[in-house]
Amino acid sequence: MYGSQSITPHDYQSLGTYLAASAPSCGYPYATLDISRITAVQLMDTRVECGTCLRIETSQANYIIDGLAVGLPEIAMATHFAATTSRFDPLPTTSIQTTMNKRDDEVRYVYVLAVDTGGRGLDLAQVSFTALFGQSLSPMDASWFPVNA
Numbered sequence: 001m002y003g004s005q006s007i008t009p010h011d012y013q014s015l016g017t018y019l020a021a022s023a024p025s026c027g028y029p030y031a032t033l034d035i036s037r038i039t040a041v042q043l044m045d046t047r048v049e050c051g052t053c054l055r056i057e058t059s060q061a062n063y064i065i066d067g068l069a070v071g072l073p074e075i076a077m078a079t080h081f082a083a084t085t086s087r088f089d090p091l092p093t094t095s096i097q098t099t100m101n102k103r104d105d106e107v108r109y110v111y112v113l114a115v116d117t118g119g120r121g122l123d124l125a126q127v128s129f130t131a132l133f134g135q136s137l138s139p140m141d142a143s144w145f146p147v148n149a
Helices: 012-021 078-084 126-133
Strands: 003-010 038-042 053-059 093-095 106-118 122-125 140-147
Touching (some): 003 038, 012 126, 053 122, 053 126, 106 126, 122 126, 126 140
Parallel strands (some): 003 122, 038 106
Antiparallel strands (some): 038 122, 053 106
């Protein structure tokens, strides 16, 4: 379950009472999940990949601080989510060095649970998407890989 391409936000929070009456393709009831930290994965094999913890990361350069300057409405920006959610901790940054792919640049990352099959790439919970990119309207490039929980 590795990938690198454009990903999209998915607004699970707006589904409201529908969440209580349904479950993602992995079968976990939404009521048992922190819906700010879940994702749908394209072509996920639900027989063996459900519940995989994924690290999704992107370059610091992909974080949009001033959305109005690039034509995004205020409601799509991270500052809006900071005022409307208390379930999401500030996103950490780190430097990653590996022997396979050396990277010295700082990356932004978030850990999420794969619980559903989705469209192309990932459909990431809107709160996590906004923490990662600073906005929630435009698809953005990211890489992801499984990690131990």
